[in-house]
Amino acid sequence: MKKLLVTLxxxxxxxxxxxxxxxxxxxxxxxxxFCAKGIEKKLxxxxxxxxxxxDLKSRVVALQLKDGQDVSNEAFSKVIQDAxxxxxxxxxxxxxxxxxQAEVAEAEKAGGK
Amino acid sequence: MLKQxxxxxxxxxxxxxxxxxxxxxxxxxxxxxxxxTEIGRYNQEWMLxxxxxxxxxxxxxxMRMSGKGEQATTISGINYTGLIKRWNMPAAQANVWFNxxxxxxxxxxxxxxxxxxxxxxxxxxxxYFLAKARMIRAPNMNYDTAxxxxxxxxxETGFHQTQPWFVIEAKTMRNNDPGLQITPALRLINKxxxxxxxxTNPWQGEGFAPRLNAMFVx
Numbered sequence: 001m002k003k004l005l006v007t008l009x010x011x012x013x014x015x016x017x018x019x020x021x022x023x024x025x026x027x028x029x030x031x032x033x034f035c036a037k038g039i040e041k042k043l044x045x046x047x048x049x050x051x052x053x054x055d056l057k058s059r060v061v062a063l064q065l066k067d068g069q070d071v072s073n074e075a076f077s078k079v080i081q082d083a084x085x086x087x088x089x090x091x092x093x094x095x096x097x098x099x100x101q102a103e104v105a106e107a108e109k110a111g112g113k
Numbered sequence: 114m115l116k117q118x119x120x121x122x123x124x125x126x127x128x129x130x131x132x133x134x135x136x137x138x139x140x141x142x143x144x145x146x147x148x149x150t151e152i153g154r155y156n157q158e159w160m161l162x163x164x165x166x167x168x169x170x171x172x173x174x175x176m177r178m179s180g181k182g183e184q185a186t187t188i189s190g191i192n193y194t195g196l197i198k199r200w201n202m203p204a205a206q207a208n209v210w211f212n213x214x215x216x217x218x219x220x221x222x223x224x225x226x227x228x229x230x231x232x233x234x235x236x237x238x239x240x241y242f243l244a245k246a247r248m249i250r251a252p253n254m255n256y257d258t259a260x261x262x263x264x265x266x267x268x269e270t271g272f273h274q275t276q277p278w279f280v281i282e283a284k285t286m287r288n289n290d291p292g293l294q295i296t297p298a299l300r301l302i303n304k305x306x307x308x309x310x311x312x313t314n315p316w317q318g319e320g321f322a323p324r325l326n327a328m329f330v331x
Contacts (some may be wrong), residue, residue: 035206036272
């Protein structure tokens with residue numbers, strides 16, 4: 001009965017999880033919060049933004065898109081470049097910004113040990 | 114030989130000139146405004162600029178300084194900041210900046226004033242170095258300055274946290290007293306502000322002077 005309940009819950013959650021699109025990039029030159037504020041401000045101004053995440057230690061910037069909306073990789077890179085930085089690796093992932101944030105925090109915690 | 118001459122020329126240039134303001138970033142991001150100020154016993158300065166496009170900012174600046182036994186001179190002018198070159202590396206950023214004002218000097222010296230400068234800085238999340246040089250001229254006035262700064266952060270922080278740094282600066286200003294100003298400082302960097310509290314020449318009884326630098330971006 002318990003297994004069935006868990007299975008039902010997972011099946012209910014799975015489509016939503018796969019619907020999430022987040023653009024995740026490694027940003028070069030992003031070394032200080034004061035200087036990188038422009039990235040956050042420009043991402044927050046995007047109407048397609050569901051959530052955004054900036055992390056200095058891992059150099060990760062992530063933009064979770066609203067359902068059914070999109071920002072091209074080129075447009076995302078331009079936001080970063082207009083803020084004064086350059087994009088290294090860029091990928092689209094089916095993770096929420098919260099999940100990426102937790103993943104980064106976990107990696108940093110493990111790296112700090 | 115050419116390399117030696119280039120290095121010598123660079124050293125002479127840095128020996129001649131400097132920027133009183135102390136931040137690695139002399140402007141905000143595109144479509145942002147930045148307020149910078151320095152308040153110390155020997156020099157005071159503030160600047161407000163707006164960046165219409167990445168790498169360019171225009172604004173207004175006022176600086177005040179004095180030589181030994183002189184009354185203070187205040188320069189008020191229109192300022193331009195330009196990013197000449199930026200290197201974005203995986204874990205660091207380096208920049209070459211031009212900054213300068215044209216305006217009017219009033220006080221001990223009067224007349225047309227100009228203050229062109231060059232700055233080089235390189236910074237990671239843990240280390241920081243800056244060299245800057247500035248001409249500060251008006252008729253019969255020469256307050257050219259040169260400065261170097263180096264510092265380290267106590268630890269890395271997240272984007273929403275405040276990062277403390279220790280920074281030490283050596284600055285010379287022509288016809289200023291004291292001519293050499295050494296300022297150890299505690300710098301706090303947050304995504305909303307940049308604050309620096311320092312003490313100039315802490316070992317000198319008479320020359321001892323607190324100094325505050327602050328920057329805000331909107």
